[in-house]
Amino acid sequence: EMITTDVIIIGAGASGITAAKTLADQGVTDFVMLEATDRVGGRVRNADFAGGKVELGANWVEGVNGPGPVNPVWTLAQEVNLRSFYSFFDNGTSNIYDERGFVPIEEAASTVEAADKAFEFVGELSKNLTEGNIEDISQQTGQRFFGFYPKTAIEMALDWWYYDFTTAEPPRASSLKNTVPLPTEEIFGPDHYFVADPRGYAVVFQPLLKSYLKMDGETVVDSRLKLGKVVNKIEYTDTGVVVSTADGSVYKAKAAIVTASIGVLQSNLINFSPGLPFWKMSVIYQFDMAVYTKIFLSFPSKFWPTHPGSEFMLYADESRGYYTIWQSLDKQFPDKSLIFVTVTDEQSKRVNQQSFNDTLGEVMVVLRKMFGENIPMADEIYYYDWQSDPYAKGSYSNWPIGVSTFEFKQLQAPVGRVYFCGEHTSELYSGYLHGALLEGERTGNEVIQCLKKGKCQGDFAAGMKPPPDSCRAAMKKEAEKTKKYWSKQVDSLRDQLHGKCT
Numbered sequence: 230e231m232i233t234t235d236v237i238i239i240g241a242g243a244s245g246i247t248a249a250k251t252l253a254d255q256g257v258t259d260f261v262m263l264e265a266t267d268r269v270g271g272r273v274r275n276a277d278f279a280g281g282k283v284e285l286g287a288n289w290v291e292g293v294n295g296p297g298p299v300n301p302v303w304t305l306a307q308e309v310n311l312r313s314f315y316s317f318f319d320n321g322t323s324n325i326y327d328e329r330g331f332v333p334i335e336e337a338a339s340t341v342e343a344a345d346k347a348f349e350f351v352g353e354l355s356k357n358l359t360e361g362n363i364e365d366i367s368q369q370t371g372q373r374f375f376g377f378y379p380k381t382a383i384e385m386a387l388d389w390w391y392y393d394f395t396t397a398e399p400p401r402a403s404s405l406k407n408t409v410p411l412p413t414e415e416i417f418g419p420d421h422y423f424v425a426d427p428r429g430y431a432v433v434f435q436p437l438l439k440s441y442l443k444m445d446g447e448t449v450v451d452s453r454l455k456l457g458k459v460v461n462k463i464e465y466t467d468t469g470v471v472v473s474t475a476d477g478s479v480y481k482a483k484a485a486i487v488t489a490s491i492g493v494l495q496s497n498l499i500n501f502s503p504g505l506p507f508w509k510m511s512v513i514y515q516f517d518m519a520v521y522t523k524i525f526l527s528f529p530s531k532f533w534p535t536h537p538g539s540e541f542m543l544y545a546d547e548s549r550g551y552y553t554i555w556q557s558l559d560k561q562f563p564d565k566s567l568i569f570v571t572v573t574d575e576q577s578k579r580v581n582q583q584s585f586n587d588t589l590g591e592v593m594v595v596l597r598k599m600f601g602e603n604i605p606m607a608d609e610i611y612y613y614d615w616q617s618d619p620y621a622k623g624s625y626s627n628w629p630i631g632v633s634t635f636e637f638k639q640l641q642a643p644v645g646r647v648y649f650c651g652e653h654t655s656e657l658y659s660g661y662l663h664g665a666l667l668e669g670e671r672t673g674n675e676v677i678q679c680l681k682k683g684k685c686q687g688d689f690a691a692g693m694k695p696p697p698d699s700c701r702a703a704m705k706k707e708a709e710k711t712k713k714y715w716s717k718q719v720d721s722l723r724d725q726l727h728g729k730c731t
């Protein structure tokens with residue numbers, strides 16, 4: 230039996246939820262949402278831990294309190310009265326530990342100052358690159374322009390804190406222009422709020438879901454949302470799609486919106502027929518799916534500092550990224566003794582492959598170095614392996630060096646009547662929950678344009694046209710001029726930040 234509808238939305242995470250809402254708001258109500266798992270929310274998901282609930286995926290509302298537009302996640306958070314806590318990230322660099330224990334602030338001060346200045350420099354450098362229309366470089370290349378070569382354990386910990394803690398990949402892998410300064414902070418504001426709500430962070434989706442789906446209390450009872458439907462085949466043409474699921478169901482529609490993560494698209498879970506064109510697959514393979522893991526620990530009592538400003542603690546190890554960032558959950562869970570440590574990339578993949586017990590052994594060794602031999606043993610440990618989750622295949626995307634803005638447009642672009650969106654297609658906010666929400670809206674509107682006005686290839690077709698030859702010569706001349714201007718700017722900026730400028 231083939232079910233016919235107008236639009237098929239694949240995935241009921243943040244972007245699927247807003248894509249469907251955008252369609253419904255504009256009168257396209259004949260759609261189905263096919264979700265592989267038995268719940269909505271995707272990478273916003275919590276778990277029981279030590280008698281409370283911890284967030285395994287998205288944890289912060291990122292980018293709050295700016296003078297300009299309000300982060301849409303923050304708006305939803307206010308609407309549902311989400312329980313969240315301001316994160317004092319700035320204090321992290323005052324709480325550095327190494328194998329000898331606490332490193333006195335004076336001892337680390339000059340290293341912290343140099344890392345701060347290098348970070349400030351790469352931010353300015355990135356703006357120069359963008360303004361001058363100069364090609365992208367990696368974060369690490371930017372650091373080298375400043376002369377920042379992290380070698381010592383403390384330098385490496387700071388390097389990890391400034392870069393990997395956000396992008397979940399090392400500076401040598403990440404695009405500078407698209408990650409620093411962070412558009413999320415520049416546009417929505419510098420503040421970040423850590424969510425610890427017994428209802429789960431996913432409660433922010435409730436107002437959206439309620440606006441267009443039939444609900445029984447907090448549960449969706451609308452037959453358009455189909456859970457447990459793993460899409461494994463998408464056949465498409467320029468006029469429609471046929472989507473099949475692993476349980477043998479088949480759906481036919483005028484368009485499909487695929488919100489599966491870039492990690493899922495890189496895997497062969499979904500078979501496209503005909504195969505996606507080279508330009509599309511090439512950028513899908515080139516973009517990065519990073520791995521970020523929070524390792525939660527519960528203790529019989531607290532042995533870490535609990536005074537204000539001690540929430541974030543940096544552990545500097547000889548091995549870069551080895552259990553670097555520790556965060557206590559004293560404010561969030563005052564009656565418990567909970568702490569967690571974050572690992573990314575190779576360290577993340579490593580812990581995902583070993584047992585909880587092996588990881589516990591390693592983190593206890595680190596904690597004993599930080600706080601002394603007499604600390605109690607943890608009585609619970611938990612972390613989630615996002616990389617092995619077949620419907621996530623990693624934590625969130627990171628814009629790698631080597632993907633141009635044009636290629637990024639290819640990542641967003643539809644192929645036939647298949648539209649793509651998710652956090653990974655957000656040009657300004659890739660990786661983030663608000664990026665996913667906004668992309669669902671953008672793509673929903675693109676599909677509306679197609680269904681109602683017959684404009685089915687979005688903005689991309691226009692972007693594909695090469696500039697005329699006359700224009701190219703002028704562009705080249707302009708680029709030479711800006712390159713010269715830019716190299717002078719970099720020299721003076723570097724001098725200023727090194728304090729050499731009179």
Ligand SMILES: Cc1cc2nc3c(=O)[nH]c(=O)nc-3n(C[C@H](O)[C@H](O)[C@H](O)COP(=O)(O)OP(=O)(O)OC[C@H]3O[C@@H](n4cnc5c(N)ncnc54)[C@H](O)[C@@H]3O)c2cc1C
Nearest residue numbers: 240242243244265271272287288289460651652661662665
């Ligand atoms: C560990 C971690 C920490 C994070 N921290 C933050 C944070 O603090 N702040 C922040 O803003 N963001 C954070 N994020 C990122 C944020 O969670 C994501 O950007 C956002 O949730 C992605 O939404 P999405 O709709 O693009 O994708 P998803 O949430 O992945 O939704 C896609 C949906 O598609 C489904 N699906 C996949 N394949 C198929 C298939 N073949 N058939 C049917 N359904 C399918 C999936 O099950 C999923 O429900 C974090 C993510 C992780 C994992």
